[in-house]
Amino acid sequence: MxxxxxxxxxxxxxxxxxxxxxxxxxxxxxxxxxxxxxxxxxxxxxxxxxxxxxxxxxxxxxxxxxxxxxxxxxxxxxxxxxxxxxxxxxxxxxxxxxxxxxxxxxxxxxxxxxxxxxxxxxxxxxxxxxxxxxxxxxxxxxxxVIPPIQGIESTSYLTNETTFDVSKTPKRLLVIGGGPIGLELAQSFARFGSEVTILEGNSTIFGQEDEDVISVIKTQLEKELTFQLNARVKKVREENGTKVVTYEQSGYEENIVVDDILMATGRxxxxxxxxxxxxxxxxxxxxxxxxxxxxxxxxxxxxxxxxxxxxxxxxxxxxxxxxxxxxxxxxGIKGKVSYENVPWVTYTDPQVFHLGLTEKEARENHHIKVFKVNTRDVDRFVTDRDLSGFIKVITDHKGHILGAHALGTNAGDWMQEIVFAKTQGHKIGDISNVIHPYPTHGAILQQSADLYWRGKLFDGMLPKVAEKYIQWFR
Incomplete structure (x- = not known):
């Protein structure tokens, strides 16, 4: 042995x-x-x-x-x-x-x-x-996870393990589950021509995200996908080469006929x-x-x-x-695991970036400040005509980063600077002192940091003291 x-x-x-x-x-x-x-x-x-x-x-x-x-x-x-x-x-x-x-x-x-x-x-x-x-x-x-839906054992369906073997685009696709896997694949199939409906058991999608993110990303995805929320699948069956799915919503049963089903109901x-x-x-x-x-x-x-x-x-x-x-x-060093500085990204278009606490979570235990910058106020996003996104940074009253959230094209890439800052214990104001080439997407982080200094320097006693000093100085 x-x-x-x-x-x-x-x-x-x-x-x-x-x-x-x-x-x-x-x-x-x-x-x-x-x-x-x-x-x-x-x-x-x-x-x-x-x-x-x-x-x-x-x-x-x-x-x-x-x-x-x-x-x-x-x-x-x-x-x-x-x-x-x-x-x-x-x-x-x-x-x-x-x-x-x-x-x-x-x-x-x-x-x-x-x-x-x-x-x-x-x-x-x-x-x-x-x-x-x-x-x-x-x-x-x-x-x-394949939930115990009536008829599922005799009905063909896709999962993330079989999706990438499809040989043709389904005309009508039903995605059961509105989590990250389901949303990413749903949008991709829609862009190849599928008519996609998502059945989600919860009252919203992106339930773990900041509330400001949820409202915007849902509106964006609704341009390409149809959502049925608070929906529970009751049974499925195959009929003449199609799938008939019965689901319950608001106390009523509805049927939807599709060509394929993607199961995205968790792991x-x-x-x-x-x-x-x-x-x-x-x-x-x-x-x-x-x-x-x-x-x-x-x-x-x-x-x-x-x-x-x-x-x-x-x-x-x-x-x-x-x-x-x-x-x-x-x-045997006995190091403890910590997920405090571990971000995640949902790769829909636009992407959703998440680091640390949401605003709601932060308010429960901290006296916080929130710094929000929209992409329409950042020159590089304006040139790209990418105007619907934003960044939101949440700090304590001293500027320590508690959370950061973003919505935008490739947000997972241009938000890495704040992951480094939070991991290394930097305050949001430190990013303001980093020189960002003009024009870049990362400037949105610098502008959020500038908001911190604007409040710090111009909303307190400093302007009054500075005015007196300037009048005195020759």
Whole structure:
């Protein structure tokens, strides 16, 4: 039986971070992955393919818009198979970075197959190979949740795992679920010509976002998508090559006939059938592994990161957790995890950026100041004719950044400066002193910081003192 310093279960973003980091520091590492290729859901079914598809859809959309704006004639229909080919190309190129050979060259032993914990330090791979580890990291990711809808078991549908294999654009597409995955894919299909309806059980979309963001992004997306809110799907059936979906809304049942259904009803951690119950690893009622601030499970030598612990279901958060676990598991440094400075972006068009507290959350515990700048007041956005977005920065009374939110084209890119500022403990006013080339989108951050100084310098006693000094000074 081979014995390791660290065994990693799962070869996705978090697991690969742990395996590469630990091996580079001299640890003897085993990586167990059930699929043929490394990279996990993000590479093969999530972040990478969806962003490649979104980019293709945006090019189609901009081509149509440009033709209308500049009096050109655009002919033909977009071929979705071309977009899916680009998706596969992107996956293949990134897959090379996550190859078996690369990790083997780092000194990682790779075991292909499903890993199960048979004893506290023992992992069995496909009932054939047993390995032993001093420490174990569970990073097995998640999969789509399919709710128990009447008739769903006999009805074909898409998920994020099958969407990128479609060979034609559905004329009428129903998306069940209005979360980030559903919204991103819905808009992309709409731009390829689908008539898209979204059924969402809540009263709004983007429920975790700042209230100012919700109202604007909903209005923007309604130009391309049809929303049915407070809607609960009751049953589905296939009929003459189409799908008939019955849903309840405001006490009434409605039917909608579509050509395809995309299930975007959330994610479920891949923690079942791993033997966790046999050794006493605690799970919550959703199947998430319960961890402490050091990402340890109820068995201190076993750690859980990424979608398996249900804390912060983003690829970049899994990578951050993975780095922390390398320190904690190998060296016992006992660093605590913190999500305070971890942003997220929803890649609709326009993009929605989120960092820290919303205004409502901040007001509950802080005396706050809010600095808001609209894109129509920033020259670069004006030249781009991108006038419907904004930035909103929330600080305490001393200028410490509590939260930042933005809506706009590529907001996830031009908001990175404030992530750095918050992470490093800078105040909002510090950004005002950074020289931004003119004209750039990042100037919107500088203008928000200028608002801070304007209030600081010109609304207090300083103008009166300055006036007296100027009169005195010769």
């Amino acid at each position: 081979n014995t390791y310093d660290l065994i990693v279960l799962g070869g996705g973003a978090g697991g690969l971070t742990v395996a590469a980091g630990a091996a580079s520091l001299g640890a003897n590492v085993a990586l167990v992955e059930k699929n043929r290729n490394l990279g996990g859901d993000c590479l093969h079914f999530g972040c990478v393919p969806s962003k490649a598809f979104i980019t293709s859809a945006k090019k189609v959309f901009e081509a149509k818009k440009s033709a209308e704006t500049y009096g050109m004639t655009l002919s033909g229909k977009p071929d979705i198979t071309k977009a899916m080919a680009r998706v596969k190309e992107a996956i293949a190129e990134i897959q090379a970075e996550d190859s078996h050979e690369r990790f083997q060259d780092l000194g990682v032993d790779i075991y292909q197959g499903k890993g199960r914990i048979i004893k506290e330090h023992h992992i069995q791979v496909e009932e054939e190979t047993d390995i032993k580890g001093k420490r174990v990291v569970i990073a097995t990711g998640s999969r789509p 479920k951690p891949n923690t079942d059938d791993m033997g966790l119950d046999k050794i006493g690893v605690n799970l919550d009622d959703r199947g998430n592994i319960v961890v402490n601030d050091y990402l340890q499970t109820s068995k201190s030598h076993i750690y859980a990161i990424g979608d398996t612990n249900g804390k912060f279901p983003f690829t970049h958060a899994a990578g951050m957790e993975g780095k922390l676990v390398v320190r904690n598991a190998l060296f």
